[in-house]
Amino acid sequence: xxxxxxxxxxxxxxxxxxxxxxxxxxxxxxxxxxxxxxxxxxxxxxxxxxxxxxxxxxxxxxxxxxxxxxxxxxxxxxxxxxxxxxxxxxxxxxxxxxxxxxxxxxxxxxxxx
Numbered sequence: 001x002x003x004x005x006x007x008x009x010x011x012x013x014x015x016x017x018x019x020x021x022x023x024x025x026x027x028x029x030x031x032x033x034x035x036x037x038x039x040x041x042x043x044x045x046x047x048x049x050x051x052x053x054x055x056x057x058x059x060x061x062x063x064x065x066x067x068x069x070x071x072x073x074x075x076x077x078x079x080x081x082x083x084x085x086x087x088x089x090x091x092x093x094x095x096x097x098x099x100x101x102x103x104x105x106x107x108x109x110x111x112x113x
Contacts, residue, residue: 027112034105041098048091055084 005012018024058081 027109030105030109030112034102034109037098037102037105041095041102044091044095044098048088048095051084051088051091055081055088058084 002010002012004014062078062081
């Protein structure tokens with residue numbers, strides 16, 4: 001048996017060992033997981049952007065309400081804004097972690113090739 005198949009229609013030792021190990025199946029599973037993570041990451045990114053826009057809109061509303069009422073601060077709304085900022089930063093940290101994991105998976109796929 002030759003070390004590597006001379007063409008697509010024949011098998012060599014390398015292809016035989018890949019069949020035994022199940023390399024192709026594992027590679028396909030990793031590709032599926034990678035594509036699923038990419039989809040989830042895109043969804044998270046969209047959610048983060050939407051939350052950021054909502055937070056900015058809320059801030060504008062608070063400013064308008066403050067001017068309209070003639071008050072300098074609206075404590076209740078400021079606390080909501082602080083909570084939204086904390087949630088936004090938490091989601092951005094989560095997104096960063098997911099991006100790092102995605103990069104690690106991509107590197108491992110490159111190493112497998």
